[in-house]
Every structure is written in C-alpha cells, then in structure tokens.
Amino acid sequence: MRGRHVSTRVDSSIGPATDTRALRDVLGHFCSGVTVVTAMVGDEPAGFTCQSFSALSLDPPQVLLCPSRRSTSWPAIRAAETFCVNVLSSGQHALSDRFAKSGGRKFDGVRWCPAEGGAPIIGGVAAWFEVALAAEHDGGDHLIAVADLLDFGSDPTTQPLVFHRSRYGGVVELSLGSIERGT
Numbered sequence: 621m622r623g624r625h626v627s628t629r630v631d632s633s634i635g636p637a638t639d640t641r642a643l644r645d646v647l648g649h650f651c652s653g654v655t656v657v658t659a660m661v662g663d664e665p666a667g668f669t670c671q672s673f674s675a676l677s678l679d680p681p682q683v684l685l686c687p688s689r690r691s692t693s694w695p696a697i698r699a700a701e702t703f704c705v706n707v708l709s710s711g712q713h714a715l716s717d718r719f720a721k722s723g724g725r726k727f728d729g730v731r732w733c734p735a736e737g738g739a740p741i742i743g744g745v746a747a748w749f750e751v752a753l754a755a756e757h758d759g760g761d762h763l764i765a766v767a768d769l770l771d772f773g774s775d776p777t778t779q780p781l782v783f784h785r786s787r788y789g790g791v792v793e794l795s796l797g798s799i800e801r802g803t
Contacts, residue, residue: 645785654708654781656719657685657693658732658740659700665727665740668693669720671783672762673705681769683749686762692722694763698753702737702770707747709778710790715742716781736771746781747774 658667672686685705687694697703708716719726731743735750742748751767758764782789 652783654713654716654783655685656706656708656715656742657687657697657703658706658742659697659703660734660738660740661696661700665732666693666696667706667719667726667740667742668697669716670705673707676766682754683751683767683769685765685767686759687765688762690761698756698765700739702735702739702750702752703767704735704739704741705749705751705767706740706742706745707749707774708742708781709744709746709775710781712742712744712781716783741773744778745775746778748772 652671653673655670655673656667657670658665660666668687668691670685670687674684676682676684683705715730718730727740732740733743735741735748737750737752739750741750749767749769750771751769753765754768755766756763757766779791782791
C-alpha cells in the first residue's frame with residue numbers, strides 16, 4: 621500500500637466512536653455533491669444546504685436526503701406539499717454557504733422560479749428534482765427522508781459543485797485513455 625493510512629477502530633461492543641472529529645475527517649474523503657432543498661412556506665421561500673442526497677429507486681422513482689435534526693428549516697419544508705432538491709453548479713459555493721446558515725433572508729437576491737408544484741428552483745443549478753415526502757426515518761443525529769419524484773430537470777452546460785475534505789471543488793473529466801493507463 622502506498623500513502624499514509626490512519627486507522628481508528630470502532631468497538632461496537634462498547635458503543636459508538638467518541639472521536640467525531642476524526643470520523644468526520646475520514647468521511648470527508650468521500651466526495652459529495654451539494655444541494656439546496658427548497659420549498660414555499662406560506663408566501664415565503666425557505667431552504668437549507670444538504671450534502672446527504674442520493675438516488676434511491678428508479679421504480680418507483682425516489683430519492684433520499686438526510687437533513688440534520690438541528691435544522692430549523694426542515695420542519696417547515698417537511699410540511700410543504702412539495703419541495704425541490706437543487707443540485708448546485710460549480711460556481712454556486714456562495715449559495716451553499718448562505719443556505720447552510722440558520723435564519724436570515726437566504727433568498728435575498730437569489731434568482732429562482734417555481735416548479736410545477738410551487739417549490740423554488742434556484743437559477744443556474746446543474747439539476748433539480750421536485751419531490752413529495754413519502755417517509756421519514758430515524759438516522760441518529762440526522763433524519764432519513766424518502767421522497768417520491770414528481771418532476772426533474774438539468775442544465776447540461778453546467779458542472780456540479782463538489783465537496784471534499786471540507787473544501788469545494790469541481791469535476792475533472794478523465795479521458796478513457798488516462799483511465800486505462802492508470803494516470
């Protein structure tokens with residue numbers, strides 16, 4: 621093996637790991653996209669940044685997201701008839717930071733249009749999914765929300781925003797030849 625490897629063993633017989641900083645650092649090696657989940661709450665748009673988002677099922681079409689139990693936006697969004705998961709594009713890291721903060725007027729100056737069901741689609745995103753909550757499950761310090769897909773769209777001219785090791789980045793496309801050579 622090449623490189624430096626750091627190992628922290630979790631002994632499930634004595635409970636969960638107590639070094640959450642180390643766990644967070646190691647989990648940070650998994651790249652994720654960045655989404656902003658949005659809904660109309662009354663007459664006002666609401667939203668929050670959510671890294672934990674994934675496709676779940678093609679038949680039926682479903683996605684899942686994992687909002688923090690501490691989120692102040694999720695309870696209001698959960699109650700909305702529909703909401704949108706906006707996949708941020710590579711130039712939208714400031715939006716990710718803005719929507720990650722609690723409170724404030726997150727949508728001030730943000731361009732958006734309503735999806736068919738009314739939830740905000742943020743302008744310039746790489747993709748969006750309009751969904752309806754189907755189920756919610758316990759997930760420790762997060763919740764696991766399963767949502768039925770209602771509508772979706774993308775902008776093929778954009779690249780998604782990526783989060784890796786506590787930093788934003790983009791996608792680098794490799795040619796097939798470099799993959800075959802291992803470079």
